[in-house]
Amino acid sequence: xxxxxxxxxxxxxxxxxxxxxxxxxxxxxxxxxxxxxxxxxxxxxxxxxxxxxxxxxxxxxxxxxxxxxxxxxxxxxxxxxxxxxxxxxxxxxxxxxxxxxxxxxxxxxxxxxxxxxxxxxxxxxxxxxxxxxxxxxxxxxxxxxxxxxxxxxxxxxxxxxxxxxxxxxxxxxxxxxxxxxxxxxxxxxxxxxxxxxxxxxxxxxxxxxxxxxxxxxxxxxxxxxxxxxxxxxxxxxxxxxxxxxxxxxxxxxxxxxxxxxxxxxxxxxxxx
Amino acid sequence: xxxxxxxxxxxxxxxxxxxxxxxxxxxxxxxxxxxxxxxxxxxxxxxxxxxxxxxxxxxxxxxxxxxxxxxxxxxxxxxxxxxxxxxxxxxxxxxxxxxxxxxxxxxxxxxxxxxxxxxxxxxxxxxxxxxxxxxxxxxxxxxxxxxxxxxxxxxxxxxxxxxxxxxxxxxxxxxxxxxxxxxxxxxxxxxxxxxxxxxxxxxxxxxxxxxxxxxxxxxxxxxxxxxxxxxxxxxxxxxxxxxxxxxxxxxxxxxxxxxxxxxxxxxxxxxxxxxxxxxxxxxxxxxxxxxxxxxxxxxxxxxxxxxxxxxxxxxxxxxxxxxxxxxxxxxxxxxxxxxxxxxxxxxxxxxxxxxxxxxxxxxxxxxxxxxxxxxxxxxxxxxxxxxxxxxxxxxxxxxxxxxxxxxxxxxxxxxxxxxxxxxxxxxxxxxxxxxxxxxxxxxxxxxxxxxxxxxxxxxxxxxxxxxxxxxxxxxxxxxxxxxxxxxxxxxxxxxxxxxxxxxxxxxxxxxxxxxxxxxxxxxxxxxxxxxxxxxxxxxxxxxxxxxxxxxxxxxxxx
Numbered sequence: 001x002x003x004x005x006x007x008x009x010x011x012x013x014x015x016x017x018x019x020x021x022x023x024x025x026x027x028x029x030x031x032x033x034x035x036x037x038x039x040x041x042x043x044x045x046x047x048x049x050x051x052x053x054x055x056x057x058x059x060x061x062x063x064x065x066x067x068x069x070x071x072x073x074x075x076x077x078x079x080x081x082x083x084x085x086x087x088x089x090x091x092x093x094x095x096x097x098x099x100x101x102x103x104x105x106x107x108x109x110x111x112x113x114x115x116x117x118x119x120x121x122x123x124x125x126x127x128x129x130x131x132x133x134x135x136x137x138x139x140x141x142x143x144x145x146x147x148x149x150x151x152x153x154x155x156x157x158x159x160x161x162x163x164x165x166x167x168x169x170x171x172x173x174x175x176x177x178x179x180x181x182x183x184x185x186x187x188x189x190x191x192x193x194x195x196x197x198x199x200x201x202x203x204x205x206x207x208x209x210x211x212x213x214x215x216x217x218x219x220x221x222x223x224x225x226x227x228x229x230x231x232x233x234x235x236x237x238x239x240x241x242x243x244x245x246x247x248x249x250x251x252x253x254x255x256x257x258x259x260x261x262x263x264x265x266x267x268x269x270x271x272x
Numbered sequence: 273x274x275x276x277x278x279x280x281x282x283x284x285x286x287x288x289x290x291x292x293x294x295x296x297x298x299x300x301x302x303x304x305x306x307x308x309x310x311x312x313x314x315x316x317x318x319x320x321x322x323x324x325x326x327x328x329x330x331x332x333x334x335x336x337x338x339x340x341x342x343x344x345x346x347x348x349x350x351x352x353x354x355x356x357x358x359x360x361x362x363x364x365x366x367x368x369x370x371x372x373x374x375x376x377x378x379x380x381x382x383x384x385x386x387x388x389x390x391x392x393x394x395x396x397x398x399x400x401x402x403x404x405x406x407x408x409x410x411x412x413x414x415x416x417x418x419x420x421x422x423x424x425x426x427x428x429x430x431x432x433x434x435x436x437x438x439x440x441x442x443x444x445x446x447x448x449x450x451x452x453x454x455x456x457x458x459x460x461x462x463x464x465x466x467x468x469x470x471x472x473x474x475x476x477x478x479x480x481x482x483x484x485x486x487x488x489x490x491x492x493x494x495x496x497x498x499x500x501x502x503x504x505x506x507x508x509x510x511x512x513x514x515x516x517x518x519x520x521x522x523x524x525x526x527x528x529x530x531x532x533x534x535x536x537x538x539x540x541x542x543x544x545x546x547x548x549x550x551x552x553x554x555x556x557x558x559x560x561x562x563x564x565x566x567x568x569x570x571x572x573x574x575x576x577x578x579x580x581x582x583x584x585x586x587x588x589x590x591x592x593x594x595x596x597x598x599x600x601x602x603x604x605x606x607x608x609x610x611x612x613x614x615x616x617x618x619x620x621x622x623x624x625x626x627x628x629x630x631x632x633x634x635x636x637x638x639x640x641x642x643x644x645x646x647x648x649x650x651x652x653x654x655x656x657x658x659x660x661x662x663x664x665x666x667x668x669x670x671x672x673x674x675x676x677x678x679x680x681x682x683x684x685x686x687x688x689x690x691x692x693x694x695x696x697x698x699x700x701x702x703x704x705x706x707x708x709x710x711x712x713x714x715x716x717x718x719x720x721x722x723x724x725x726x727x728x729x730x731x732x733x734x735x736x737x738x739x740x741x742x743x744x745x746x747x748x749x750x751x752x753x754x755x756x757x758x759x760x761x762x763x764x765x766x767x768x769x770x771x772x773x774x775x776x777x778x779x780x781x782x783x784x785x786x787x788x789x790x791x792x793x794x795x796x797x798x799x800x801x802x803x804x805x806x807x808x809x810x811x812x813x814x815x816x817x818x819x820x821x822x823x824x825x826x827x828x829x830x
Binding site for chain 2: 135136137138139
């Protein structure tokens, strides 16, 4: 049985819960769990002020319940264990996490998995801006792990991403892969504009959008059927990704860019 | 009646008066050190029992970047550092703040004070932004402070040199220092920043390259401004950031710059960054030319230096040297800020990480230490990290340990890039600094170089800025946590806690000049500046506590 944290009422201002992690429940005595620190706006409060706690974190599983759209930083810094979110939650879910798994049965806010280093995030709804991105000022965004989203995602997905896999079954906004250094972003639906601007290396893969608007500093290359896409497709199918593995076996036209930043990045667009 | 304070029974270090650890009492009244009363029956109103403790004048930092537009731009540019950086919490007496490589204003004041430093000078303020610097200084509590005014790429300066009109140059420099309420003259990459502003990726490569339009050379700018400084009798020599900072093989430019001074006094700042061998395409030729340069410094008493020590770790490079910012951005691929202060100066900012396994960075670290150890006269080498360029001012205690503890130094040397370990002379240098010498390079020397007669010593008439340390085997620990810090006679820090905060004085100069020349400056201003002549000078309303330091002291001396 997992530990269930049920939000009693929607907080009037953002509630930040970054210190509430499965590993903390392992370390801290049960009696002290309700006294774990959370922040309501700038005020220090306790977990027990806002949540009812029930169950035990067997297999290090913690479930968050209720309307969590104003609850931020769930699973930030997660290292081990599993977090499930029943419903939609706020910003910074899984930010800077290094391991473990987060499953969101709803929508996620901005900065999902921002600067994460390892582990996996699965979102069964949509996500906001800067999925796996860098925080403002940072040199690098996501550095490892994977983020899989059933719905859509906002702008600047994988901003300055260094390593890892982001797969979005639905549509993706503008500037995906901005300044990305390496890693892979899979775009299942339609793509916004200016993808891969200032991209140094890495891959952007489009599963259905055949008319992606590319920057003038991106050059068209040959048609290929790379093995790596077949492997990624097979891997994603196992995780329950909405597009079945067929996409990995189709021909793609490769485009190279951004030539303002060396031009070693790849855009894979279905060849028609 | 005013209150007297006696610091009793400490081991006093006051190199200015040849006091080297002897036990005696320091008497203080009205913020000044006073002679001990002749009548031994006189009791002080307050007393600090310093028995067993080390008593020194407050620390003096003659080169750091703690105020003004470049510092603020760096703060805004590096939110990622603030995100995980240490937070300075608010207390009933102090404001909150942030650290990171570019601390916020209040935190800067508290941390200098907490480390026993009571005076600090910002090294590069474009006069147009002097107001900003004064406003930030007002929020940098506790310490006395001042700044150097950027002049090496100022159009009026260069035009006056082109016209060979020394009277015009002198009048302008004096007027500018008064207008900005600055303390000294600073040149940064003289001529080079102007070329950078006119040409794509431009710079000057040597002292005799002609700066177009002005048709003058860096050599002329240095020599003429150094002579102006002598004629005006400014307390601090011209503060020189030479051309070609950070470039392999730049030691020759540095040597030429010292020669260009032509016998005038000059302070060569962050000289570590200017002492490199190499210059071939091959990176491995990079190395140290400190011994040649230090020999020249040893033989020329008119020259003083501060080191600009590099410490391994993350920091932010900020400089008035516009092309240097671009160079660092190109080398490290990091973000970069550049600005052009219309007729006056430039600016470049870029994050930097010094790594001990990097050949170049390890050399930079070793070269800094070589400077401390190879200049014979400690009075002419001041401690600095060029905060934050080489590292934070908070690293001074660590540098003290590196200088005082030979074994520790050799242990650290073992961890750096192999080539540096093998080729640097650092491993053969057995010199260890004494407490007296540390006292010289951290307070007495910088105060003397700055021309501050009331700082850096504990004789009667000195400002009562006193730091009291508990002796400790580990000198880093000793200098990181002073037992007491007394500033202008007030006990501001007691056992690591800030007891009281004061503004601290703004130190500036007001040299005389030929007022008839003002009309000419005004005309030029109205023609070219974005700001009216009468609105340009910083008004007295920007000063909270201040002191004008006299220019007459050595007007006759070269």
